[in-house]
Every structure is written in structure tokens, then in C-alpha cells.
Amino acid sequence: MTGNPALTALWPAPLASGPVDATVTVPGSKSVTNRGLVLAALSAEPGWLRRPLRSRDTLLMAEALRSMGVGIEETVSSTTSGAGAGADGGEAWRVIPAGLHGPATVDVGNAGTVMRFLPPVAALADGPIRFDGDPRSYERPLNGVIDALRTLGARIDDDGRGALPLTVHGGGALDGGPVEIDASSSSQFVSALLLSAPRFNQGVEVRHVGNALPSLPHIRMTVDMLRTAGAPVDTPEAGGEPNVWRVAPSALLGRDLVVEPDLSNAQPFLAAALVTGGRVTIPDWPERTTQPGDALRDIFTEMGGSCELTDRGLTFTGTGRVHGIDVDLSDVGELTPGIAAVAALADSESVLRGVAHLRLHETDRLAALTKEINELGGDVTETEDGLRIRPRPLHGGIFHTYDDHRLATAAAVIGLAVEGVQVENVATTAKTLPDFPDLWSGMLGISSGAAAAARRA
Structure with a gap:
């Protein structure tokens, strides 16, 4: 103890x-808030998150994106109109995309969404981004994201652990393309690659090759939010191949998102x-x-x-x-x-x-x-x-x-x-x-x- x-x-x-x-x-939903922050940070124009969840996991995500150059302005309003007002008042975050850059250090805490969703974002940054977190975060699987990013052209130093801590040496862009992963330990491996894929030069084709994939609703959430932001996505549910998701390169739209x-x-x-x-x-x-x-x-x-x-x-x-x-x-x-x-x-x-x-x-x-x-x-x-x-x-x-x-x-x-x-x-x-x-x-x-x-x- x-x-x-x-x-x-x-x-x-x-x-x-x-x-x-x-x-x-x-x-508000942590899953929606953190996906919304990543998509807004990668968009071609500013966007809003209204009624976001303010918790340890979401504040870690916001601070990590800020460390890479993204602007996130927090406002509170009791009205239903005017810049920064929530859907019926309350908190709203304005996300202002910028050129992603390092050097920076990201504290993931013990948040799976932060430790898995942000290494692909860091691969798009110009400069090194170091990831560290709580002791338990070192024990949580991250190899699916690390191995996939290396296949897609990223340079990552993790001393062979397949886990935190690690450094992503961003080159300002990522080739992307097809990649096979075993996401049977976490559906977040799939979501992590899909969220950043519109910014990859070739997009991405993610093929899950392991045992049964857990938490499929979270992947559907990722797909729905990508589509709403303007990204073309092919999925197994839409008649595509089983366990294969494809995202074409595209410019993401700045959204006005009310978090459930x-x-x-x-x-x-x-x-x-x-x-x-x-x-x-x-x-x-x-x-x-x-x-x-x-x-x-x-x-x-x-x-x-x-x-x-x-x-x-x-x-x-x-x-x-x-x-x-x-x-x-x-x-x-x-x-x-x-x-x-x-x-x-x-x-x-x-x-x-x-x-x-x-x-x-x-x-x-x-x-x-x-x-x-x-x-x-x-x-x-x-x-x-x-x-x-x-x-x-x-x-x-x-x-x-x-x-x-x-x-x-x-x-x-x-x-x-x-x-x-x-x-x-x-x-x-x-x-x-x-x-x-x-x-x-x-x-x-x-x-x-x-x-x-x-x-x-």
C-alpha cells in the first residue's frame, strides 16, 4: 500500500x-472529448468542443496537444449565443490547429486514449516528442501502435520495450499506407491509427490479424467522428473486408461538436x-x-x-x-x-x-x-x-x-x-x-x- x-x-x-x-x-463523454480534441487539432480550421468532459484524462490530452503547438482556449458561458457559448451555456473549448512541433514531453498519466492516440499525432510533428506517464502506464500494451507506426514510416525509440516511456521523432509528415496489427488487447490500437490517418500522405489501411477484437463500439465511434469531420472511411460494416478499415488522405473540417x-x-x-x-x-x-x-x-x-x-x-x-x-x-x-x-x-x-x-x-x-x-x-x-x-x-x-x-x-x-x-x-x-x-x-x-x-x- x-x-x-x-x-x-x-x-x-x-x-x-x-x-x-x-x-x-x-x-460529458471522455471517449468523445478526447477523440474530438485529436480531430480538431488535426483539422484545417478552428473548431469547438462544447460541454467537454473536464477530468484528468481529458486535461492530459489537452495539455499534450498544447505542448505540440495546438491552441486550446477554454471559455465558460451562461448564454446560448456568441462566441464560446455552449449549446445551452456551460464550458466550451476552442481548438486552433497549428504546425505540430517538438521538442515536447507528454504526460499520459494512465490514460489509454492519450498514450495510444497521440504517438501517431507526434509522428506528424516536426521534432522529438517524449511520452511518459504513471508507473502503471509502463505495463499497459502499446506495441500495436509502436510497431504499426514503424511500418508506416515513423521513427520511435522505446529501447525495445513495446511500451512507455518512448520518444517519437516526428519528421513533419508520415507516409502511411497498409499495415497489419494485432489489436486483440485493445481496440484503441485501431482508433489511434484511424484518427491521424487523414493527415498521412497515403492515408491508412489497417488490417486486424489477431483474435477477437474487443470494444467494437469504440471503433465505430472513431469512424463516425472521422466521417463527420469529412474523412472518407471504408469499414467492414459498410461492406468492406472483415477486420479492415481504410481512411483516405483528406483535409479535416473544423467542427462545432456538442459532447454527449x-x-x-x-x-x-x-x-x-x-x-x-x-x-x-x-x-x-x-x-x-x-x-x-x-x-x-x-x-x-x-x-x-x-x-x-x-x-x-x-x-x-x-x-x-x-x-x-x-x-x-x-x-x-x-x-x-x-x-x-x-x-x-x-x-x-x-x-x-x-x-x-x-x-x-x-x-x-x-x-x-x-x-x-x-x-x-x-x-x-x-x-x-x-x-x-x-x-x-x-x-x-x-x-x-x-x-x-x-x-x-x-x-x-x-x-x-x-x-x-x-x-x-x-x-x-x-x-x-x-x-x-x-x-x-x-x-x-x-x-x-x-x-x-x-x-x-
């Missing part, structure tokens, strides 16, 4: 006193409705989206709730009973910790499949969920590609989070139904969901003063 008080502090997860009944406004709420970050709040037999509304839930979190509507309904999508947003209602589920989460792996938390409180066994790649995320999520739920009295076993969860009466205790934001929110869900759960380092939720403890307390009708007193106790 680290001696840093910020990391060892224990947050008493509030126990629900009854069914929740709340409206929770969830901040982060549907994966809505998960703990929807889970609260399910676990307590209550009702939670998430405003502005999109009718159509490529976000993986949209799958929660079907998954949590199967586990015992119901939902209604209206102009107001998504309202999810629990019945007071939680059922087990047998589900393939290969497309939506990031939802696994929250689903595992609900499954540990269910009335029957659950099997979560297709998520072996989670062993390489912010932490080994499968091992961490197994250990922490079992230490609260649960019965979780790892399988080759997921988890088997047999519900048992749980008790209080410390739930360690391993600097993983989704472990922290999963622990909070369990704490709704189990008295005495203490969450280590709940502050790690700032990676993608700033102010989570206050949002959680607000949903439960607990004043911020009472919540702070509980944290001090």
Missing part, C-alpha cells in the same frame, strides 16, 4: 436508506436505481449513439429493471429484485466492474464473458474484482475470459481500488446495500468522473456537509 494520504484515505460508501429517486446530470453525456459513467447511478428498487433519470441520453454505455439499457433491464427514453432523458426504474445474468461483454468491457457489483447483490448466478482484455486495463480488473468482492464475503471466480459470480451475503470492509476509477464506482454500488463498505482512494474517480462523491451524495439526498463529515469520521 502507498503511504500517500490521498491514496490511502477511506471513503465510507453511503448505505441507501430506501429507494433512490433522483435526476443525475452526468458530465458519458453513458458509461452513468452506470453507477442506473445501478443505484436497480439495487435499491428506485428511479434515476439521466438527462440528455442520446436517442442514437456509438457509446458502449448505451448497452446498459438492455443489460440492466435483463437484471431486473425497466427504462424509458423520452425527451427528458433516460429514466431507469428498479423493481426491488436483482437477477443474475449470463452476458458477453466483449463489446462493452468497461461496463464489467459495475455489472459485477450488481451481480454480487443478485438473487442468482451471473457469468460475465468476453473480457479477458480487462487484465490489461488501468489494473487487472478481473483479479481486482475477484479479490475485493470476495474479501467482502462474495463468491467470485475468474474464468479464462471473465468472471463467475455466485451471490452470497456480503459484509463491510475495505474495498481497494488500485487507482482504477471503475473499481471505485463499483464499490460505491455495493455500499448502497452493504453497511460498512469503505472505498480506498475514491478520488481516483476524477480520471473520468469529477466530483463523483458529491454526485453520489446528491443522488442519495445527503448534503455535501454531511458527506464531508462522514469522510472525516
Whole structure:
């Protein structure tokens, strides 16, 4: 355990006193914000991101692009008109493309989008760009991006590790062309190459040659955002070859992008409705989206709730009973910790499949969920590609989070139904969901003063 008080502090997860009944406004999508920043930085004209997520991962992305010469101006407005105004007020970022250049040093933190999306951007810069990050970032796979960029003409020094830290020696341009990669450990390898491909001299043809590709909705998100920015993209879904994506060289358009709420970050709040037999509304839930979190509507309904999508947003209602589920989460792996938390409180066994790649995320999520739920009295076993969860009466205790934001929110869900759960380092939720403890307390009708007193106790 680290001696840093910020990391060892224990947050008493509030126990629900009854069914929740709340409206929770969830901040913008990290995945959309960081893709939008990269595309805007590579565009031929300035663009806007409205309602962006302000979190550790997105601020790391913005600061990294600034270090390479991109202008990012942050504004706040309470009006609906005028330069810098959000769609209905709020924060907006104006992104001003510029000639990318080094030398620069990029801190990736432990953000997969930063460590994987930006080396291709750095290959287009004039000068060396060094990438470094948190200790865990050294252990996360990056070889798919490194090897692909070398094939496409980039010069990268990584001392043969296939991981951070590394330096990309940008030459101001990149040839591009066809490349084969094994992206079975992260769909971000594919997205990383596609996002910068319009600026490659020959575009790119990415051919995945490994095992099953995880998190396909995130690749669809990348493709949709590229097309909206004016890039021609051929995909398997559009009648192309299986596991092959082609992007032609083109000038990207400066966009005015309104960032959707982060549907994966809505998960703990929807889970609260399910676990307590209550009702939670998430405003502005999109009718159509490529976000993986949209799958929660079907998954949590199967586990015992119901939902209604209206102009107001998504309202999810629990019945007071939680059922087990047998589900393939290969497309939506990031939802696994929250689903595992609900499954540990269910009335029957659950099997979560297709998520072996989670062993390489912010932490080994499968091992961490197994250990922490079992230490609260649960019965979780790892399988080759997921988890088997047999519900048992749980008790209080410390739930360690391993600097993983989704472990922290999963622990909070369990704490709704189990008295005495203490969450280590709940502050790690700032990676993608700033102010989570206050949002959680607000949903439960607990004043911020009472919540702070509980944290001090």
C-alpha cells in the first residue's frame, strides 16, 4: 500500500436508506472529448468542443496537444449565443490547429486514449516528442501502435520495450499506407491509427490479424467522428473486408461538436436505481449513439429493471429484485466492474464473458474484482475470459481500488446495500468522473456537509 494520504484515505460508501429517486446530470463523454480534441487539432480550421468532459484524462490530452503547438482556449458561458457559448451555456473549448512541433514531453498519466492516440499525432510533428506517464502506464500494451507506426514510416525509440516511456521523432509528415496489427488487447490500437490517418500522405489501411477484437463500439465511434469531420472511411460494416478499415488522405473540417453525456459513467447511478428498487433519470441520453454505455439499457433491464427514453432523458426504474445474468461483454468491457457489483447483490448466478482484455486495463480488473468482492464475503471466480459470480451475503470492509476509477464506482454500488463498505482512494474517480462523491451524495439526498463529515469520521 502507498503511504500517500490521498491514496490511502477511506471513503465510507453511503448505505441507501430506501429507494433512490433522483435526476443525475452526468458530465460529458471522455471517449468523445478526447477523440474530438485529436480531430480538431488535426483539422484545417478552428473548431469547438462544447460541454467537454473536464477530468484528468481529458486535461492530459489537452495539455499534450498544447505542448505540440495546438491552441486550446477554454471559455465558460451562461448564454446560448456568441462566441464560446455552449449549446445551452456551460464550458466550451476552442481548438486552433497549428504546425505540430517538438521538442515536447507528454504526460499520459494512465490514460489509454492519450498514450495510444497521440504517438501517431507526434509522428506528424516536426521534432522529438517524449511520452511518459504513471508507473502503471509502463505495463499497459502499446506495441500495436509502436510497431504499426514503424511500418508506416515513423521513427520511435522505446529501447525495445513495446511500451512507455518512448520518444517519437516526428519528421513533419508520415507516409502511411497498409499495415497489419494485432489489436486483440485493445481496440484503441485501431482508433489511434484511424484518427491521424487523414493527415498521412497515403492515408491508412489497417488490417486486424489477431483474435477477437474487443470494444467494437469504440471503433465505430472513431469512424463516425472521422466521417463527420469529412474523412472518407471504408469499414467492414459498410461492406468492406472483415477486420479492415481504410481512411483516405483528406483535409479535416473544423467542427462545432456538442459532447454527449458519458453513458458509461452513468452506470453507477442506473445501478443505484436497480439495487435499491428506485428511479434515476439521466438527462440528455442520446436517442442514437456509438457509446458502449448505451448497452446498459438492455443489460440492466435483463437484471431486473425497466427504462424509458423520452425527451427528458433516460429514466431507469428498479423493481426491488436483482437477477443474475449470463452476458458477453466483449463489446462493452468497461461496463464489467459495475455489472459485477450488481451481480454480487443478485438473487442468482451471473457469468460475465468476453473480457479477458480487462487484465490489461488501468489494473487487472478481473483479479481486482475477484479479490475485493470476495474479501467482502462474495463468491467470485475468474474464468479464462471473465468472471463467475455466485451471490452470497456480503459484509463491510475495505474495498481497494488500485487507482482504477471503475473499481471505485463499483464499490460505491455495493455500499448502497452493504453497511460498512469503505472505498480506498475514491478520488481516483476524477480520471473520468469529477466530483463523483458529491454526485453520489446528491443522488442519495445527503448534503455535501454531511458527506464531508462522514469522510472525516
